[in-house]
Amino acid sequence: MLAWNRWILPSTGMNGSFLSPVANTLAMMAAxxxxxxxxxxxxxxxxxxxxxxxxxxxRKRAERKETIKNGWANRKATLAKLVPSHIIICSSQDxxxxAAKKLDFKIVS
Incomplete structure (x- = not known):
């Protein structure tokens, strides 16, 4: 800023408060x-x-990828593990x- 005010401001009449930091940034990046x-x-x-x-x-990523790959290759065994048990089905029906009784819905069996 001091150099700008001493040498460039008298010849151009432009204030260097914006241009001198831009020039400094460009010089630093070039260096x-x-x-x-x-x-x-x-x-x-x-x-x-x-x-x-x-x-x-x-190693963990490779192991996870291999597990997913093997699980998809054996999808029958994998999906058999996901079948809900009788207890879960009964409790969800209950x-x-x-909820239907609380909302006064007619329950047709």
């Missing part, structure tokens, strides 16, 4: 992307603990009958 960083600075690779966590998560 960041165009200049090389030293080998000792910059990006630090993942440590061993992070790599182990990634491997554990990858709930429907109780």
């Amino acid at each position: 960041h992307y165009l200049l090389k960083q030293p080998e000792s600075a910059g990006w630090v690779g993942p440590d061993d603990q992070f790599k182990q966590l990634q491997q554990v998560n990858a 709930l429907i009958l109780q």
Whole structure:
């Protein structure tokens, strides 16, 4: 801002309160992307603990995917496990009958 006010403002007459931060941002981005960083600075690779966590998560994802795949291949056995039992069917029918009685519906058997 000081350089703008000293050298550019007298010749152009424009206030640099907007243009100088834009120019500064562009210069910082150019320096960041165009200049090389030293080998000792910059990006630090993942440590061993992070790599182990990634491997554990990858194994869990593969296991889940395999379980889903096997479950779909054996869908008869999988769907047989989902058949409701007699107790569940009876209790749900009792709930429907109780709700119908409370609402004064005529129950036709």
